[in-house]
Amino acid sequence: MKDSWYDTAQICLNGHVINEKSVELPERNKKFCDQCGAVSVTACQKCNAPIPGYYHEPDLIRPEATYVAPAFCHQCGVAYSWIESRLQASREIARELEGLTDEEKETLIQSLDDIVKDTPKTTIACLRLKKLFDKAGKGTDEMFREILRDFISTTARKLLWP
Ligand SMILES: [Zn+2]
Ligand SMILES: [Zn+2]
Secondary structure (H helix, E strand, O other), rough: OOOEEEOEEEEEEEOOOOOOOOOOOHHHHHOOOOOOOOOEOOOOOOOOOOOOEEEEEEEEOOOOOOOOOOOOOOOOOOOOOOHHHOOOHHHHHHOOOOOHHHHHHHHHHHHHHOOOOOOHHHHHHHHHHHHHHHHOOHHHHHHHHHHHHHHHHHHHHHHHHH
């Protein structure tokens, strides 16, 4: 019997999971994402550490598609590019919101950084975002949800989009 081990995940630069078992099932690998056309990677672009994928445990088969792309590299701590690109898109939307003052837009943008990770500031960031989404008008919450929901911290997901 084999010990538990992490497979390596193949994920596109926008965060679509292509293959959570790129070592065990390399035939499922794709060079480019079939959802968005972005190139796919299996390692951190900064330090080259493999992206942890499916966790193999003897005698345990977990359902597929429960795997989510990690946010930060476990080796060097840098945010993976899908987090960066989603934050970038979210910041651009924030700047376009008409119902908010410039100061409120800044607060919104800063709060976004605090929901992709679990820190002591995550909870307050969620409260601020809820208020700002409401103030910015109908549909705002949905726009951010669409871009960010699967990529924010567990705490933030529970508070914002359970
Ligand atoms: Zn993609
Ligand atoms: Zn790294």
